[in-house]
Amino acid sequence: MSVITTEELIKILQDKFPNSDIDVEDIAGDNNHYSISIKSVDFKGLSLVDQHRLVYNRLGDLSNKIHALKIKTINY
Template structure:
């Protein structure tokens, strides 16, 4: 079952309450999204660790409800 954009955004906002989050449904199917997340939580972290934090915020939904998520993560500034 696909993941609704609203559910994806809610999970990301819960994990990164300070973040500027922009999400785009790439295929219109609820399975392929692009997310741009700018959060203080990413400051000083390598890109791989930033993405791991995003996957952790999704609490196991990646690869199940959510098939594909193209990520762009960064710290403010």
């Protein structure tokens, strides 16, 4: 499995969630275990489960490069 750097993940999330506040942390220091926090108007009216689904959908195949992903979503 290939890995993705923190900087690459931030760039991708910024492209997928423009005008959002995004924080990414490599929690294991291995470019394979991440904690992300996204504050976005895109989550308005969505349940927490649907917010997380939206993140996974927008990441698409990228999720194959990440072993563990902790997601925190916040609606503006």
